Structures are given as structure tokens and as C-alpha cells.
Amino acid sequence: MVVAMALPRRCVVWFGRPAGAERDELEHSGWPVRVADVQASGVGARNGDVVVALADLRQGDDATLQAMEGMVAEHPGVPWIALVSPETPAHEPRVTSILRDCMAVFTSPIDLPRLRDALDRLGQGGVPARSKPDMPGLVGSSQAMQALRTSLRKYAPVDLPVLITGETGTGKEVAARAVHQLSPRAGRPFVAINCGALPSNLVQSELFGHERGAFTGATTRRIGHIESACGGTVFLDEIGDLPLDAQTNLLRFLQEGTIVRVGSSQSLRADVRVLAATHVDMEKAVAAGRFRQDLYYRLNVLRVQIPALREREGDVELLAQHFLDGFREHHDCHARAFNVAARRALREFPWPGNVRELVNRVQRAAVVADDTLIGVGDLDLPVRPGRSPVAGLDRARVSAERDALVACLRETRFNVSECARRLGIARVTVYRLCKKHGLALDELAQAAR
Numbered sequence: 001m002v003v004a005m006a007l008p009r010r011c012v013v014w015f016g017r018p019a020g021a022e023r024d025e026l027e028h029s030g031w032p033v034r035v036a037d038v039q040a041s042g043v044g045a046r047n048g049d050v051v052v053a054l055a056d057l058r059q060g061d062d063a064t065l066q067a068m069e070g071m072v073a074e075h076p077g078v079p080w081i082a083l084v085s086p087e088t089p090a091h092e093p094r095v096t097s098i099l100r101d102c103m104a105v106f107t108s109p110i111d112l113p114r115l116r117d118a119l120d121r122l123g124q125g126g127v128p129a130r131s132k133p134d135m136p137g138l139v140g141s142s143q144a145m146q147a148l149r150t151s152l153r154k155y156a157p158v159d160l161p162v163l164i165t166g167e168t169g170t171g172k173e174v175a176a177r178a179v180h181q182l183s184p185r186a187g188r189p190f191v192a193i194n195c196g197a198l199p200s201n202l203v204q205s206e207l208f209g210h211e212r213g214a215f216t217g218a219t220t221r222r223i224g225h226i227e228s229a230c231g232g233t234v235f236l237d238e239i240g241d242l243p244l245d246a247q248t249n250l251l252r253f254l255q256e257g258t259i260v261r262v263g264s265s266q267s268l269r270a271d272v273r274v275l276a277a278t279h280v281d282m283e284k285a286v287a288a289g290r291f292r293q294d295l296y297y298r299l300n301v302l303r304v305q306i307p308a309l310r311e312r313e314g315d316v317e318l319l320a321q322h323f324l325d326g327f328r329e330h331h332d333c334h335a336r337a338f339n340v341a342a343r344r345a346l347r348e349f350p351w352p353g354n355v356r357e358l359v360n361r362v363q364r365a366a367v368v369a370d371d372t373l374i375g376v377g378d379l380d381l382p383v384r385p386g387r388s389p390v391a392g393l394d395r396a397r398v399s400a401e402r403d404a405l406v407a408c409l410r411e412t413r414f415n416v417s418e419c420a421r422r423l424g425i426a427r428v429t430v431y432r433l434c435k436k437h438g439l440a441l442d443e444l445a446q447a448a449r
């Protein structure tokens with residue numbers, strides 16, 4: 001039987017069985033608890049209610065897990081928190097799927113003050129606090145990112161060039177900045193140069209500087225980027241685009257530690273560490289004669305590959321929330337977090353433009369979202385029906401339920417009481433099922449006339 005619950009405006013709907021102390025603690029801190037049965041109850045929230053749903057996975061058989069999975073999927077607009085025990089089979093697909101859609105997970109014995117804090121944050125439209133990144137600017141807790149951090153930490157103190165490779169927008173410059181920050185050069189300048197954006201006739205002068213009168217228009221002496229990074233680090237982005245003559249001078253600098261300004265014959269010592277990045281295949285560029293092999297060897301002493309965003313399990317949501325929080329610090333917007341469907345879409349999208357594309361989509365969504373939870377439409381991401389958590393048998397079951405309901409409604413000429421009697425369910429269940437399947441009774445009845 002379905003229980004239609006009249007909720008207070010602020011409430012925890014607890015699917016499962018809270019211990020007395022757990023319930024008391026929440027009620028005393030202003031969070032009335034409504035205990036709900038996942039097999040028979042809905043969330044029951046009205047517009048404007050502040051409701052947080054708790055998926056209590058500490059007890060429960062497979063049928064409960066299945067119903068819980070469906071319940072979470074059916075209520076994408078509600079923030080969910082999961083409670084698990086050390087015995088909860090976290091590797092089982094149903095549990096994994098539920099946990100993924102929850103904004104926070106607490107393991108028993110539940111730390112009640114932390115749970116209360118999480119509820120307060122969600123109640124204000126925020127998300128539970130997350131741990132700060134342990135490397136400057138580099139957010140992500142996936143295995144791929146942990147391995148990357150380990151390499152960057154190892155390479156930072158060694159005063160050798162690092163070649164950073166990876167697809168566009170993966171965070172090569174962020175990684176270069178982290179190396180600089182973690183190195184003994186941290187207090188000195190970090191100068192980033194996009195080699196692909198330098199005008200070809202000015203590359204040498206931009207990198208190494210020029211003397212007055214070195215060429216038409218050189219009315220004053222100019223210090224180049226490498227010299228201006230003195231004592232610090234220079235980051236040469238898109239190194240594969242560096243013209244061959246500039247490659248020769250860069251090689252000399254790497255071998256001898258000296259530069260020569262354009263129009264001068266004097267060598268100047270420059271204490272600068274070089275980090276370089278590329279998204280092109282440097283071996284191919286060398287084979288094609290576009291890049292000097294000796295320079296490639298010099299730059300490629302230490303090498304890190306930044307993983308594509310699609311290879312970082314679990315990081316997309318973390319990054320998306322990070323960018324949303326950052327956006328909110330400087331702009332007024334309603335959005336505080338992402339609903340279940342949006343988080344699923346974030347996980348499933350292949351992100352060809354990597355983290356940069358994610359930044360752009362999140363910022364756009366933060367501007368257009370009218371709700372506190374960003375939806376799939378706000379992110380302008382496709383919904384992939386084939387990847388719904390209600391997959392396979394479950395989807396077949398849902399679709400059979402819908403078909404049976406529509407057929408019975410038609411047979412009974414949309415008489416809800418008669419339809420309920422024939423299906424052997426309560427009238428309220430007919431209404432609940434119509435809502436669940438997105439069926440507007442009035443419109444259906446009208447269309448059938």
C-alpha cells in the first residue's frame with residue numbers, strides 16, 4: 001500500500017530503520033524524521049519542501065536494494081544520502097549504482113554530528129564538505145590522478161625538464177604549475193608561454209628578448225620570457241609548434257644554460273627550469289622532421305601523461321562540484337549542486353574537450369539553472385536511455401507495468417476506481433503509477449475521446 005505522507009517543510013525521509021538515538025539526534029537538531037518503507041512509500045515532497053532522503057543500506061535483502069535503486073532513480077530532484085555498514089556489499093552493481101547517486105555516504109557507526117552538518121548543508125542547498133585537494137589546483141581522487149600526483153611530487157624537486165603530454169584541456173598547465181609550486185623555485189616566477197600563439201617572426205624575440213635596433217620596430221631593448229622567469233620556471237605549452245630556428249636556440253639554452261638576445265652576440269646566463277607540454281605525437285613530429293630529435297631527448301628526460309577525463313573514474317562529479325562552488329564565489333546563482341540525472345549524464349559523457357569543456361558546461365549550467373539542483377538540460381548533455389540504472393530486466397518490468405496500466409485505464413474509460421479494482425491495487429496507487437510513468441490522466445482521457 002502507498003502511504004501519502006504530509007511532510008513538515010523540512011524533513012528527513014528515512015528509507016529503512018533508524019536507531020532510536022539516530023532519530024532523536026536528528027529530531028533535536030531540527031530535522032524531523034519520517035520513516036518510510038521503500039516498497040510502499042514515496043518521498044512525498046511538495047514544491048518548496050526541504051527534504052533529504054536517506055537510503056539506509058545497513059540492512060536489507062536484494063528486493064530492498066532493487067526497490068531502493070528504483071526509488072533513487074525516480075527522485076532525481078531530491079538530495080540522497082546513503083548509510084552503509086562495513087558489511088554492505090559495496091562492489092555489487094545495485095549498491096554501486098545507489099552510492100553513485102548519493103551526495104554523501106556514511107558508514108556505521110554513523111557519526112551523527114557529521115550527518116547533521118551534511119543535512120544542514122543540503123538543507124541550505126549546498127553539498128556536504130569535501131576534502132581539499134592535496135596538490136595546488138589539481139582536483140581529483142581517481143587512481144589515475146593519484147598516480148599523476150605521485151609522479152609530479154617525485155619530479156618537482158629535481159631540477160630537470162619535464163615533458164607533459166595529454167589531450168587538449170586535460171590540465172597540462174595545471175600540472176606544470178603544481179610542479180613549480182612544489183619545487184624549490186616556488187617563490188620565483190612561473191611564466192607560461194603558448195608556443196603555438198607566438199607570431200612566427202617574433203618567436204625568437206619573445207623567448208630570448210632583443211636589443212634596441214635588432215630589427216625594424218625594435219625601438220627599445222626587450223627582456224624575453226625566459227629571462228623574465230629568472231630563478232623560476234618557464235612553461236612552454238604546445239612545444240610541437242615551435243619553429244625550427246627557435247628550437248635550435250632552446251636546445252642551446254637547455255645544454256648550456258645561456259641565452260642570446262636577438263641582435264646581440266653576448267651570452268647571458270639564465271637560471272630557469274623548463275617544463276614543456278604537447279598534445280601532438282612528438283615521435284611523429286621528430287620522424288617527419290618538424291621537431292629536432294636532440295631537443296626532444298633533452299625535454300623528454302622526465303615525462304608525465306595527463307589522463308583524459310573519461311579515464312578518471314569518479315572525478316567528473318568532484319570536478320563539476322568544484323567548478324560550481326568556484327563560480328558561486330563570484331556570481332549570484334540558484335544552483336548549489338547537481339541532480340541525480342545530471343550526475344549520471346556527467347559520468348556517461350565522453351568529454352572530448354576534457355576538463356576545459358566541463359568547466360564551460362558547468363558555468364553555463366550555473367547561469368541558466370532556475371533550480372538549486374542543476375539538471376541534464378542545464379548542462380546541455382544527452383541523456384542515454386540505454387544506460388539508465390533501471391536496466392535490463394528492471395526496465396522490462398517498468399515498461400510492462402506502464403503498458404498494463406495504460407491498457408487498463410483505456411478499458412475502464414479512465415475510471416480510476418474501476419481501474420484500481422481490476423488491477424487489484426488502491427486508487428492512490430493508480431495515481432502514483434501515473435506520476436511515476438509520466439502519464440497525465442486528463443490528457444490521456446481527452447486523447448481517447
Ligand SMILES: Nc1ncnc2c1ncn2[C@@H]1O[C@H](COP(=O)(O)OP(=O)(O)OP(=O)(O)O)[C@@H](O)[C@H]1O
Nearest residue numbers: 137138139140167168169170171172173174355356
Ligand atoms: N585536475 C584539475 N583540477 C581543477 N581544475 C582543472 C584540473 N585540470 C584542468 N583544470 C582546469 O581546466 C582548464 C584547462 O586546463 P589546462 O589549461 O591546464 O589544460 P591544458 O591541457 O593545458 O589545455 P591545452 O591542451 O588546451 O593547452 C583550466 O581552467 C584548468 O584550471
